Amino acid sequence: MIASLPLSKRGASPRKIAIDCLHGVIHERHRADAKLDTAFSLYRLEEADQRFIHELVYGALRRFYSLEADISRFLKDKPADWLRMALIVGAYQLRHMRVPAHAAVDETVAAVKDTPFSFASGMVNAVLRRTDRTPPPVKLKPHQRAELPKWLHARWRDAFGQEAVQAFCQQAQSPPPLTLALFNDDRDEWMRRASAQGIAAQEGRLSQKALLLPKGGDVTRLPGFEAGEFLVMDQAAQSAADLISGVRGHIADICAAPGGKTSVLARANPRARIHAIELSAARLPRLLQNLHRIRAANVSVVQADGVRLPLAAEGVDAVLLDAPCSASGVLRRHPDVKFLHAERDIARHANAQKKLLTEALRALKPGGRLVYAVCSIHAEENEQVMADVPGWKAVALPGSLSPFQVGDGMARLLPSARHDGFFIAHMSKR
16 A cells, blocks of 8 residues: 655646546545645646536545446556556546546546556557446345445444435435535525525425535635524434523533534524634634634633543533544435445444533533434444443434434434434433
8 A cells, every 4th residue: 555646736637636636535534625635735626627627526425336346347456546546537437427438538548657557558448448338237136236335234224224325325426415504594585585596495394493405516705604694404403402591691602613503502592601622723613613603602612621621520511522423324415434434433423422421411411402412323333332331311312303203302313305414312411
């Protein structure tokens, strides 16, 4: 395995950048958005090139396992990791993009020629040309058809059944709708303004603030962006923050970045003092930026560890804990997640979640409200965490969440066309 290839600032083709970014995700376990942000800041790229690279990387991540089966038919020997990523990027163009076949093959080969792997450009050319001439493989293994690692497919199949897994994995093979949390109280009026700009929007069902825009685009051009009328936020996450409203005392928002749920709390609890607690210094600027844009004056940001809160025992009236997790519910939005987490990570996350929840309960007043939320659908990070932490009692869920109930005060939303996969526990302190 090699490190990401150094790319010259001059003449770095979009395909070469995409191959390097894909290699960074698959073989170095870097987040896709971080790799792309680094590349876009390093190279002077036109906006169209940035969109093209983004599509290559995210599309290849979504379709990785079927593409790998596709190209493997024409390989005699296992190629170097970077070359395999080049073949995946080339095959994605041939199978899933409106790129002329000759351009997909020739430009991918040209990207390989400008690397230490130039000796293998002939092999890449031959494999991609055979891929273009041959129909995609019909017989795929179940995990390949679902575009999942073997371990994750087996775990979900056993938990939810093969039919359900295929259903939400099919959804994960295309980008999700753009979902907004609208802070303008008149949702119909905002939709009229959007319609006047040719933007179709649908109301979300899990939150009164949620709006679904089938097509993405530049959010800065949407009505009310400068005025802070909305944030980009999935409606499942919105529904978790909606459970805490009307509080007049102190609210702790633990693991607060990037600030979407904090913003919902600020608007729903204008008379409360909200402590947005985040450990990662790298994530603080985005948190502050979002809070500033929606003019959240009742929030103070604190850099601190959630397992050692700078809060007195029984000192806050409500807590929202959006705990770090395996992110298994957001594969459609973040397809790199299935390459960044291994099966052993689930137990590690669960242990951390129990510590965070125990500390959150320490800081909560008796009778105070607590919402535990994770964007994972693994039971070990969901109801099993709740079973292992004492000191709470369930609070009834609203009607919008009751169809997803998996226990008293607990709901698990499986990924769908309209929302991410998510788990929410609604409780009070005994």
